[in-house]
Amino acid sequence: MAATLATLGQLALLARFVSELLVAEVPVFDLAPLALGMLGLLGVRSLALFAQERLGVAASLALRHRVRAELLDHLARLGPAGLASRHSASLASQLVEQVEALDGYVARYRPQRLLAIIQPLLVLAAVAWLDWLAALFLVLSAPLIPLFMALVGMGAERLNREQFEAVSRLSGHFIDRVRAVSTLQLFGRTREATDEVHAAADDYRRRSLRTLRVAFLSSAVLEFFASVAIAVVAIYVGFGLLGYIGYGPSPELTLYSGLLVLLLAPEFFQPLRVLSQHYHDRAAALGAADGLVALLDADVESLRGVSEKTDPAPTGELVRLEGACVDYPGRGRVLGPLDLTLVPGEVVAVTAPSGGGKSTLLQLLAGFLGPNEGRRRTAPGLTFAWMDQRPLLIQGSLADNLRLAAPEADDARLVAALQHAGLGELLARLPEGLATVVGERGAGLSGGQAQRLALARIFLSDAPLVLLDEPTASLDADTEARVIAALGELAEQGRCLVIATHHPALMALADRCLALETDTGASP
Numbered sequence: 001m002a003a004t005l006a007t008l009g010q011l012a013l014l015a016r017f018v019s020e021l022l023v024a025e026v027p028v029f030d031l032a033p034l035a036l037g038m039l040g041l042l043g044v045r046s047l048a049l050f051a052q053e054r055l056g057v058a059a060s061l062a063l064r065h066r067v068r069a070e071l072l073d074h075l076a077r078l079g080p081a082g083l084a085s086r087h088s089a090s091l092a093s094q095l096v097e098q099v100e101a102l103d104g105y106v107a108r109y110r111p112q113r114l115l116a117i118i119q120p121l122l123v124l125a126a127v128a129w130l131d132w133l134a135a136l137f138l139v140l141s142a143p144l145i146p147l148f149m150a151l152v153g154m155g156a157e158r159l160n161r162e163q164f165e166a167v168s169r170l171s172g173h174f175i176d177r178v179r180a181v182s183t184l185q186l187f188g189r190t191r192e193a194t195d196e197v198h199a200a201a202d203d204y205r206r207r208s209l210r211t212l213r214v215a216f217l218s219s220a221v222l223e224f225f226a227s228v229a230i231a232v233v234a235i236y237v238g239f240g241l242l243g244y245i246g247y248g249p250s251p252e253l254t255l256y257s258g259l260l261v262l263l264l265a266p267e268f269f270q271p272l273r274v275l276s277q278h279y280h281d282r283a284a285a286l287g288a289a290d291g292l293v294a295l296l297d298a299d300v301e302s303l304r305g306v307s308e309k310t311d312p313a314p315t316g317e318l319v320r321l322e323g324a325c326v327d328y329p330g331r332g333r334v335l336g337p338l339d340l341t342l343v344p345g346e347v348v349a350v351t352a353p354s355g356g357g358k359s360t361l362l363q364l365l366a367g368f369l370g371p372n373e374g375r376r377r378t379a380p381g382l383t384f385a386w387m388d389q390r391p392l393l394i395q396g397s398l399a400d401n402l403r404l405a406a407p408e409a410d411d412a413r414l415v416a417a418l419q420h421a422g423l424g425e426l427l428a429r430l431p432e433g434l435a436t437v438v439g440e441r442g443a444g445l446s447g448g449q450a451q452r453l454a455l456a457r458i459f460l461s462d463a464p465l466v467l468l469d470e471p472t473a474s475l476d477a478d479t480e481a482r483v484i485a486a487l488g489e490l491a492e493q494g495r496c497l498v499i500a501t502h503h504p505a506l507m508a509l510a511d512r513c514l515a516l517e518t519d520t521g522a523s524p
Contacts, residue, residue, distance in 0.1 A: 003048035004119045006041045008126060011263040013038045019256035056107035063106050064099050067292065071095060074296055079368040082298060093171045094295060098288035104281025112278055116271040123268040130257045133248045134233050138268050141229035165291070166207050170200045212280075222276040226269035233265045313377040318342045318465050318496055319365055323374035326360050335360045337374060340514065344464055347487075347497040349507045352516035358500035361516070362386075362467045365498060385461040388469035391454030393441055398427075398453070399434040405457035413460065420489060421456035422482035423449065448479030455486055466490060468499045472506065484509060 017034045020026040075083065075091070083091070120142065128135035177184070177193045184190045237258040240250040313320045325336030335357040342348065342365070352358045363369045366384055370376065385405070393401055402414045409417075414434055418427050426449060430436045438444055438453075445453065451471065458466055471487070472480045484505050491497055491509070499506050507513055 001115075001118065003045045003052065004115070004122055006045035006048065007267060008122065008264070010038050010041045010045070011267070012260060013041070015256050015260035015263060018259055019254070023255050052111060053107075056111055060103045060107035064102055067099050067102065068095060071099070071292065071295065074298070078298060080363070082368075088175070090169075090172050091295075093167055094291055097167065098291055101284045101288035104278060105285030109275070109278040109281045109285070112271065112275045116275045119271040120268050123264050127261055127264050127268070130261055131249045131253065133250065134236060134261045134265075137232050137236060138229065138265065141225060141232070142268075166204045170204050173197065173200050222269075222272060226266075226273065229269065230265045234262055237262055312380050316343060317377075318344060318379050318382060320377045321364070321371070321374065322377070324364060324371035324376055325373040326357075326364055326369055327372045335364065335516070336371070342465065342496050342498065344496050345491065345494045346512070347491045347499065347510045349510035349513045350498060350500045350516065351502055351507070351513060352500075356516045358516065359469055362469055362498065362500055365465070366467055379464075382465060383461075383463040384465040384467055385458045385463040386467050387454050387458055387471055389451075389471065389473035391450060393438055393445075393450055393453065395438070395440045397435050397437055398430075401438060401453060402434075402457055402460060406460040409460055414456075417456040417459040418453075420459045421452040421486050422479075423452050423456060446479075448476060448483075451479070451483060452486070455483060458490065459486075464495055466495050466497045468497065468501075470501055471499065472501070472503055480505070 013034050017031055017038070020031055020034070021028065071094070120138075124135055124138060127138060174197055177197055180193075181190070184193050236245065236250075237253065239245050240253040241255070241258050243251075319340070319342045321338050321340040323337040323339060325333055325338070327333050334355075338361070350358050350361055360369065364371065364376065366386060367376075367378070392404075394404070398418075399411070399414055402417060403409060406413070411434055415424075415427065418424060427433060455471070468487070472483055480503075487497060487499070487506075488509060499510065501507065
């Protein structure tokens with residue numbers, strides 16, 4: 001608003017300067033105060049626009065930070081069970097690109113939308129005070145511009161939504177091919193895979209260009225109608241000053257009033273011009289918001305169960321299941337009814353045929369799922385450690401991967417954990433020790449070494465409950481023996497181990513075995 005008022009003042013002083021110089025023939029030096037006033041208002045306008053830009057950027061940063069925090073909290077609530085059907089590349093695209101698409105809407109489009117209403121009204125009031133007939137021409141032309149911008153904008157929003165869907169698919173398509181590059185090379189299908197990625201990227205390019213064409217079209221529509229309206233006002237002022245129009249206030253036009261009307265006419269459309277430049281930001285933000293809202297609308301309660309109880313387990317127990325049942329949409333009951341009590345220091349082996357509910361039971365014990373019937377009661381403040389047959393290893397050093405479980409652990413504690421997991425000899429052979437770099441998903445380590453690195457993280461964790469899903473799968477006999485011995489050490493520390501397995505050695509380690517049967521709907 002300050003910038004708008006400063007602009008109006010500048011134009012009024014400029015029109016007065018020209019009128020005094022040409023009509024009144026005032027010497028240029030006597031008009032110095034008008035020139036200084038214009039320079040002063042130019043400084044005010046520049047500072048106001050700078051402050052508007054800074055505040056818009058700050059608001060955008062705050063919003064994007066809040067949206068990302070809300071999304072990450074929601075993903076944490078969904079947990080592994082709720083995210084199993086979602087591609088990691090698509091989620092990454094939403095967290096990065098779609099959240100970034102909100103920037104222009106908040107920082108530029110939203111403030112400009114208000115200015116596009118207020119600034120033309122101020123200009124219209126000033127023109128109406130000078131010449132109401134010129135103001136009438138502006139009023140008649142004004143509704144055409146928002147109308148055509150809205151028609152173009154609806155198409156831009158749809159195209160942006162399709163564009164974000166395309167880039168999510170492209171991200172997933174590309175990362176799938178990268179992960180499977182060894183298999184593709186083995187079967188000689190790398191050229192076909194490369195062609196598929198090129199085709200997907202070309203489709204995204206075409207969608208992006210369609211979106212840009214619509215954005216340029218909206219600007220062209222506005223410029224056309226604005227130019228026609230300004231030309232009509234210029235013709236009216238010119239013929240009025242020449243005396244060819246005698247209707248209404250035309251005979252009273254002077255060089256000052258006529259010039260000021262001409263100077264104000266472009267300012268009437270200027271906020272709409274700027275708005276059209278940022279209209280693409282609005283379309284991009286709405287297209288991104290659809291995907292973000294759909295993710296936030298994912299039902300967490302359906303995963304947690306309709307009958308989840310929050311009352312704690314009895315003293316001395318870690319977890320108690322009472323008639324717990326888990327149902328999956330489209331599959332019916334996959335587990336239960338099940339009664340189970342877990343106490344510190346015991347080892348429980350869980351066996352079942354494939355699809356019999358072993359992984360579902362572990363997710364239920366971890367709290368990733370809630371019982372659809374029955375009760376799940378846990379000790380207050382219960383934490384757990386998780387290890388499956390494909391442990392998560394990140395790009396980074398051995399120390400980085402270990403500190404995922406214990407961020408504050410010193411090097412001595414990390415070395416002790418590796419020795420407990422049977423990796424002491426490997427660590428001694430590595431020139432860089434704990435600083436040795438490990439690739440994504442454990443690249444550079446054998447399958448057994450990756451398993452034992454994940455096991456070392458469990459040794460670093462103080463969690464009283466340890467959940468393991470086929471921890472010895474795909475290991476050689478020597479590595480398998482080391483892992484089983486390390487699990488025995490965990491049990492001796494007083495932790496409760498729940499192991500989903502078919503392996504006889506792990507079942508021999510257990511204090512009791514729980515066999516899940518599938519002939520009666522996965523009941524125990």
